[in-house]
Amino acid sequence: MRATFSREEYDIAIQGWSMNCGNYSTIQNLIPTNYVFYLGHEEIEWLNARNENPKFCVEMGLYENQVIIILAPLDAAGQKIPMDDYCYAPLQELESDLTLTETEEYVLVKNAVLSKELTQVDNSSNMSYPIANQPMLEQDKALDAIESWRTEAMSWFYRECDEFKGARIFKKFFVPAQDLLPSKPGFTHAVCSFGLKFSDVYQRMLPTLIFISFYEDIENTGSIQATSNTYDWSQACPPLCG
Numbered sequence: 001m002r003a004t005f006s007r008e009e010y011d012i013a014i015q016g017w018s019m020n021c022g023n024y025s026t027i028q029n030l031i032p033t034n035y036v037f038y039l040g041h042e043e044i045e046w047l048n049a050r051n052e053n054p055k056f057c058v059e060m061g062l063y064e065n066q067v068i069i070i071l072a073p074l075d076a077a078g079q080k081i082p083m084d085d086y087c088y089a090p091l092q093e094l095e096s097d098l099t100l101t102e103t104e105e106y107v108l109v110k111n112a113v114l115s116k117e118l119t120q121v122d123n124s125s126n127m128s129y130p131i132a133n134q135p136m137l138e139q140d141k142a143l144d145a146i147e148s149w150r151t152e153a154m155s156w157f158y159r160e161c162d163e164f165k166g167a168r169i170f171k172k173f174f175v176p177a178q179d180l181l182p183s184k185p186g187f188t189h190a191v192c193s194f195g196l197k198f199s200d201v202y203q204r205m206l207p208t209l210i211f212i213s214f215y216e217d218i219e220n221t222g223s224i225q226a227t228s229n230t231y232d233w234s235q236a237c238p239p240l241c242g
Helices: 007-020 024-030 041-050 139-164
Strands: 004-006 035-040 055-062 067-072 085-093 098-104 108-114 120-127 172-176 187-199 204-216 235-237
Touching: 004 007, 007 024, 007 055, 007 067, 007 085, 024 139, 035 041, 035 067, 041 067, 041 085, 041 187, 108 139, 139 187, 139 204, 172 204, 204 235
Parallel strands: none
Antiparallel strands: 004 085, 035 085, 035 187, 055 067, 055 172, 067 085, 098 108, 108 120, 172 235, 187 204
C-alpha cells in the first residue's frame, strides 16, 4: 500500500527537517547509520507517472519524530510540480541482508552482501551470460560510500552542526530518473541507502543516495533476484542545487 502525505503533512515534514537537521543531539537519535529507506512498486509507479524531467527530487522530512524521504516530481524545467499528496518512505532497519549485483564487461557478475548492520559479509564473482545493460555504479565505490556513511556519518554531522550550524546539511537530493525506471518486468521494490563520497570539486565529503532495485524472478523460482541493481549517484542540495 502506497504511503502518502497530504500537502499539509508534507509542509510540516519539510519544516521539521529544516528546523532540526542542525541539532547534532537530535540527529544522533534520529539517524542510525545502518538504516535505509524502502520504496515499493506503487511509490515508484506514482513517481514515474508524474515526473517530467530527467531527474526527480527526493526531499528530506521529519514527521512524528521520524526521518523520511519524500518523492517530488519535477517538470521539464526542473521545478517541483505541486501535488495534492506525496509519496514518502521512513528511515528503518534493513529487513534482511542486502545483495548488490554488478555485471562487468557483459561476462562477470559480482555479488556483494551487506548485513543488516551494513557491514560486508560476502563478496563473490561468477562468470555468467550478460543479463543487463543498465547505467550503474561501480560496485566497489558504492560499497565504500555506504561503509563511509556507516562509520563516518556522525562525525560528518558533528562537524556540520558545530562549525556551520547545519547550514550545509542536505535538505534534498536530485536523482537521475532512470535510477527508478524498472529495467525489466517483475520489479518489487528499491532500497535507498545513504552514502558518503568525496567531491573533487568541493574538496570535502558529500552525502549521496544510492538506489538498489529488486525484481521477482517470475521465469524461474519466484524468488527475489537483484540484477545489475546499483544505480548512479544522487546530488545533495546543498551544495549541488542547480
